[in-house]
């Protein structure tokens with residue numbers, strides 16, 4: 001009589017590989033707690049597979065396009081299968097960075113000054129003085145971000161994952177520190193600082209894989225730590241997120257405690273490998289990986 005949970009993983013997004021690791025970890029955790037688990041590597045036949053399986057719940061371990069942007073959530077609403085994490089609207093808003101920034105600004109959270117553009121238009125010059133960050137307007141984390149230190153936009157056109165017609169967001173580059181905070185159960189869990197493994201915080205270095213370590217709790221003043229927790233919770237609520245989410249921040253100490261914090265984005269399907277940031281914050285709060293996964297399943301629901 002154990003509950004049957006379908007774990008959605010993989011898919012076709014740029015973050016497929018991370019999702020397979022997240023999904024397998026969550027599936028194993030659920031099995032260890034006695035759930036009956038079906039693993040689904042998501043493809044175009046998903047509606048038929050779900051209709052045939054009729055699971056009691058769906059654990060969404062997808063990342064990026066299709067899995068994190070509201071589309072799979074809409075399908076699950078239609079099939080009336082309760083699912084973990086955020087619903088259609090929160091997922092779609094959070095995935096679209098310019099849209100999410102409007103919601104954050106409305107909530108009174110400081111966002112980085114930015115301009116929406118198409119990639120092709122940047123060949124004629126950048127809309128903001130460099131250094132700037134250029135990122136796809138609606139993509140997940142692994143697709144990456146390009147930092148332009150001078151006025152030369154050529155590195156953007158060397159990338160093969162972007163099309164000249166793609167919508168991009170050009171933002172002022174915020175030097176300084178990288179912070180993140182997970183929200184679960186209507187409470188922000190902790191603040192982690194993501195630090196380069198060696199030496200000085202050089203903004204090229206951060207994008208070389210494997211060079212970052214996590215510091216939890218982040219070494220911040222009490223006031224700033226509380227501010228990050230508060231903003232993560234308010235961003236989660238303003239978007240209407242469910243289950244667990246993770247907000248990413250930059251903090252520039254040169255702009256001062258009161259003015260230096262910026263919210264970058266909210267991830268509605270954050271990484272769920274046992275070593276990912278959210279499980280790490282949960283563990284810091286005394287919540288085991290199995291408890292975290294099981295709690296998400298218990299809270300699974302559809303949008304009515």
Ligand SMILES: Nc1ncnc2c1ncn2[C@@H]1O[C@H](COP(=O)(O)OP(=O)(O)O)[C@@H](O)[C@H]1O
Pocket residue numbers: 112133135139140141142143144145171172173174175178206248250264265
């Ligand atoms: N305006 C910015 N200034 C400095 N660094 C940035 C800025 N925007 C993004 N970054 C860096 O790029 C990373 C990814 O950007 P983010 O907005 O979180 O999108 P995603 O994680 O979906 O790619 C951030 O964690 C941060 O290190």
Ligand SMILES: [Mg+2]
Pocket residue numbers: 141248264265
């Ligand atoms: Mg991010």
